[in-house]
Amino acid sequence: MDVYFSYSAHTLSFGNLMEKLLVDDEDLLNMILQRIRHIADYGGNPTPPIAKPLRGDIGLCEIRTSLSRDELLRICYFVDRERKRMVLLNWFSKPDGGQHSNKYEGNAGRKTHKEVQEAIDIAVSLKAEYAEKLSHYELFPFT
């Protein structure tokens, strides 16, 4: 399945993440690209544990990559079945909810949940606008 992405105006677009990682961390970039390719080979179906469906909007999924002991980078995507495309939307990082994280408790927890919800809202909105903005998306240069 082909993979599409965009460099949209907001700083959390997948294209902007690629720009940043090309400069900062090629190893992490490689790790992320293998995940995307693996999921794309499986028709965009989110296979655990590296990809899961996202809460809220049916059809939105996320690819998860550990950044450190307690931080996860999450890339939101969906599958455009009509055009047989996997479409990468935005990304965000969040504390990993594992046993070592206390960032889901108290005020810090509320802040985390708010940030996560905002990122998911962006993904929902990008997905809703996608069909009208097809020209904003380009084929990922995997080959």
Add this chain to the structure above:
Amino acid sequence: MHHPATTKKLAEFIRSDGYREKASHYKRMILLGEKIYGHRKDLNMTQEELAKKAESTQRIISQLENASYGSEQGIGQDLYERIANALEIDVDYLFSDKVDRKTFELFSYIGPKLDWQWDIMQFMKLPYFVDLELTKELGFQISNFEYVRLDYGPFDKKIYAYRSLFEDKKYNVEFSFIKDFTDAIDKALSNLPIKDGNKLKILSYETEPMRKLGATLGGKEGWNEKLVLND
């Protein structure tokens, strides 16, 4: 909105030797992580429980499952063996790039329908028919087979790795990877003589990818050519 310079740099990066070297490590780690995760779920174990049983740490199990174990981090063969033992699976299966979890689940799903009694023809053709149906309906195949046309119809030599796993063995599997597609799999199998390997072979010659090669039973047309499922 487009950034041609960045896209060009990405394409160059993907073509570089450094990328290829690490890509193969991370790809292997993803396949390994899925297998550890899947078998841990089969046994209803937590990461901590698996770590304890394998004399490791939850952090290492988590890194392995999440495919975030770096190529520079060394890990001994003895740990892999302890993990395989703890998961009650063959260590060779755990490390084989030929075998993946979703195909393992597919065979585990088909197995009870055949009372776990199958010959090589059923073993190879049933995934083929499932993959054909899913490619038509959903745009992708379940198994990791890359089918080519051989004597007995669609074939991939990876089948031998699966056969050794399933020969005389039954598995009790939590279907984490194929659970959303069991209806489609059932549909694909519903009109097939699943218990008759010879008929499955004959029917495989009537499928579109085989017809496109002009393949005939006993003939050599399109010999060893790749079968395109998604036209």
